[in-house]
Amino acid sequence: MRCKPPDTRFYAELRDLNTGFLALITDPDLTWHGPLFGLDAGVAAAIRALSKTQQEFIAGIPGPLVEFETLLPPNRVADASPESRPANGRWLESARLFSTELIMYLWQMARQDRLAAALCFGPESGRVSRMADMSFREIQDCAGPAVYQLKARFARHSRFWPDLIRAARSADPEFQYLSRLSIIPLALAQGSALVR
DSSP states (O other): OOOSOOOHHHHHHHHHHHHHHHHHHHOTTOOOOSOBTTBOHHHHHHHHTSOHHHHHHHHTSSSOSEEESOOOSTTOOOOOOSSOOOOOHHHHHHHHHHHHHHHHHHHHHHHHOHHHHHHHHOSOTTHHHHHHTOOHHHHHHHHHHHGGGEEETTTTOTTHHHHHHHHHHOOOHHHHHHHHHTHHHHHHHHHHHHHO
């Protein structure tokens, strides 16, 4: 287990992960009604309207923009949340591939770098250890249904996504910098709420 701060490779991996998640939201073949990955339809539409450069700005935030609603042991994966689900088969395959890549990435991180995993999962007591202890077969069993558990991180926070979108459109570098960093106290607060 590494006990030093995350390196530039870690942040590049997060950027790639975030880019993949934003690609699911902005896929031109995607048609949906209602919330998308827990995001209000208006927020999802605003993300879809961003330029590639603005999307890259959002993808560069120093933390994951996506998480799983829940990941339970095999045969206990929760049902999909009741929000409307996109029906496009090609898009669904892309989402399945992304969720499988995400679960494998998080599993490897939990096994190799618990500090980085805690930054991604939040510092909830035991969550990283539980995932690190899962076998490859258990991870595979969770991966299939996990696509229905994907959600935008902090989707229920009233200001996080709107402020991030506004920062992406802004020409003010200080506002952009502070908006990107807002994920850090939110992640810490999320973790402390989970341990209570």
